[in-house]
Amino acid sequence: YKELSKQMETTYHLRMEELAEGRIEVPVVGTEPDPAVADRYSEALPMPEEGPLFNDYTSLCGWEEEW
Numbered sequence: 001y002k003e004l005s006k007q008m009e010t011t012y013h014l015r016m017e018e019l020a021e022g023r024i025e026v027p028v029v030g031t032e033p034d035p036a037v038a039d040r041y042s043e044a045l046p047m048p049e050e051g052p053l054f055n056d057y058t059s060l061c062g063w064e065e066e067w
Helices: 002-020 035-041 055-060
Strands: none
Touching: 002 035
């Protein structure tokens, strides 16, 4: 639990820094993370391999896939 809490806190702070800088990461299947920032995330929560079953952004854009 302690390690997971630390990863969650690290991830939160990194994401808030990105938002403050005006950067937003949108993971896209088939792309690799930017190696220039990969080290910053070594102690953060890992990015999931699969996307969510429902993505409100793609749904609002009308890009949802058939289930």
